[in-house]
Amino acid sequence: MSLKENVDFVKNELDSEEKFLESFVKLERFYKKYKILLIILLVVIIATFIGFNVKNYFDNQNKIKANIAFEKVLKNFNDKNAFKTLEESNKKLYQVALYLKAKDEGKTANVDVMFFDSLSKYKKALEDKNLSELNEVSMQRDFLLKEFALFNKALLEATNGKYNDAKATLKLIPKESKVNELVKILNHYLLTK
Template sequence: MNTEEQFLENFIKGERFIRKYKLYLVSFVIIFVLWLIVSFVMDTIKESNVRESNEIYANLLVKNDDKILLDKLKNKNLNLYAIFLMQKLTQNPTNTQILQELNALSENEKIEPLFRNIIALANNDKSIFLKDYAKILEAYVLLGQKKIEEANVLLAQIKPNTPLEKIAKNLKHYQGISQ
């Protein structure tokens, strides 16, 4: 067989393959194009929501007590709303209304799990993911009360090779506790 015959034979085989799997190939192309369109639209909507949430948050930082903006932020982005409440709580730690709102948010499934633990820690609840951090804070309070032995026990419970290990060692060192 010469080259032209081989080329013609391969062309015919390719044509048969395309005829046989035409429906599958067209379906694949259509699904792929639809996926591209949907992902583009979803990304655009998500980006728009993030931009709008950030604008609302920036306006809330200027106008602290605007209830309309606060409700908009709560509806748009619960995580950013919780951050705003945490910021207000640092300005007024005894505000029970903010504490109750944060408690309700910490049980909401739409809030990021790690952020729920941060809220729980701010409310003096036990946090699963931040237990070493909670131990550091508790040990710091104990050291302030001159309960060095109890603080030493808590600081010794912090696992090695974690970022908090250095902080634990520093707290032991500055209180005269040798390792």
């Protein structure tokens, strides 16, 4: 019985070694058959990794360059070199710098940056006392000062004698708004009109 067990053990060992060699041979055949494709795939993966890292490096350098130029612009709005560098490296930051320069000079700038373009339009509408522009800006869904713009619209309407329009505009401002105290004051004035 012991001899039989030993023979079975040796058979099992030989079978497992045979299976191992068989799988190794299959792997070698697969490698030989697809050797060029595997090398190409490896080169593409390595090139992609290197390209991604190089792109990130240059993007970071560009951000640093833009931030330095923006800092120079903030210190001196007349620095044409900093404005040029900013325009070349970061268009949105350049637009913000234009907005800040115009604001510093007491002008309005047409910029194409989220929130700043709305603020410019809002400021221009208030300066011109243009109700249609003020209405357009205040009805934008993502405008930061929406309630304040609505209040100013109602104030302009009341100033122009359009009391019913002013009352209707004030109703658009939610009760939980931070402008609500001003709304109450204007509503109190409009009660007599």
